[in-house]
Amino acid sequence: MRTTHVHVKQTSYETRHLRWVLSDRAIVHLFIWPTLVLLICMNVFPLFYSLYLSFTDYSAIARQAPRWVGLQNFSDILNDPQLWKYFATTGKYAFFSVGLQVIVGFTLAMLVKEKFRGSGLITTLILLPMMLSPVVVGLFWKLIYNPTFGYFNYLLGFTDPSKGPDMLASRFAGKPVPDLALWAVVIVDVWMWSPFVMLLVLSGLKAIPEYLYEAAAIDRASPWFQFWHITLPQVLPLLLIAILFRTIEAFKAFDLVMGLTGGGPGDQTELIAVNLYRQAFLGQWQTGRASALAYIILIVIIAISNIYIRFLNRLRD
Numbered sequence: 001m002r003t004t005h006v007h008v009k010q011t012s013y014e015t016r017h018l019r020w021v022l023s024d025r026a027i028v029h030l031f032i033w034p035t036l037v038l039l040i041c042m043n044v045f046p047l048f049y050s051l052y053l054s055f056t057d058y059s060a061i062a063r064q065a066p067r068w069v070g071l072q073n074f075s076d077i078l079n080d081p082q083l084w085k086y087f088a089t090t091g092k093y094a095f096f097s098v099g100l101q102v103i104v105g106f107t108l109a110m111l112v113k114e115k116f117r118g119s120g121l122i123t124t125l126i127l128l129p130m131m132l133s134p135v136v137v138g139l140f141w142k143l144i145y146n147p148t149f150g151y152f153n154y155l156l157g158f159t160d161p162s163k164g165p166d167m168l169a170s171r172f173a174g175k176p177v178p179d180l181a182l183w184a185v186v187i188v189d190v191w192m193w194s195p196f197v198m199l200l201v202l203s204g205l206k207a208i209p210e211y212l213y214e215a216a217a218i219d220r221a222s223p224w225f226q227f228w229h230i231t232l233p234q235v236l237p238l239l240l241i242a243i244l245f246r247t248i249e250a251f252k253a254f255d256l257v258m259g260l261t262g263g264g265p266g267d268q269t270e271l272i273a274v275n276l277y278r279q280a281f282l283g284q285w286q287t288g289r290a291s292a293l294a295y296i297i298l299i300v301i302i303a304i305s306n307i308y309i310r311f312l313n314r315l316r317d
Helices: 002-019 024-053 072-078 081-112 119-131 134-144 151-156 180-206 210-218 223-251 255-260 272-280 287-316
Strands: none
Touching: 024 287, 072 287, 081 119, 081 180, 081 223, 081 272, 119 180, 134 180, 134 255, 180 223, 180 255, 210 223, 223 287, 255 272, 272 287
């Protein structure tokens, strides 16, 4: 009788204890649902709310409810020649900066792929620029480009500021040179992000089987033949991924330009992301029009990405 009582008491204790023990499924729900709610609040809601605002005449500081205007904001943007000029400036910036990053990054990867004394330290030093904040890099290069005391003109051999280039003012020897400031931004972007291309290319180079080069050497293939028929095809998929990432980032370039030129002189370095920020916040506060412009930029980036991805898939086939 006493044994039965003890057993019933133990069973009751275990039942109460199990109520407080969470199952694996409950733990999964406990971690997933707060994350999903946070994701919806931080990403999905602003995405759809900004889409709604793009069809309205709304200013964030007007203290008035958004007024529905349909496609008027999109029509105004697509018919504004000044905005097409900013798109053209952004396309030129993306073309030259990404193209130079591919050339410099590929060259660096070919140089450091072989192990030599100090190669680890040199690779680490090459990677340092992309670890820095773009705004800090912009301010840092602003000092380097200074025609009076900056190192840029000194390294080019111009010791007299009146005869050398003033990169950020788009002037050379006191005379205006169009797009010189844009080239100043391109040089800094290439300095900062070529290591990213180098990393991807380097991983592709190290994955190439050595027997391919040995077979080519037995057939007495030239170094150029080996590069064109072995190295480049093996690395090309990773190189295209690097180009895709860098092109998307070039169309979103903002912080580096704001730290270096602020979009000037005039509007020579006014990229589309800088103009978007100016319309949304800097004195204009055209929230509805800025939202429409943001979605047009998003459509352009998606279109470019699809072209790259289709080309990449065709290459794999």
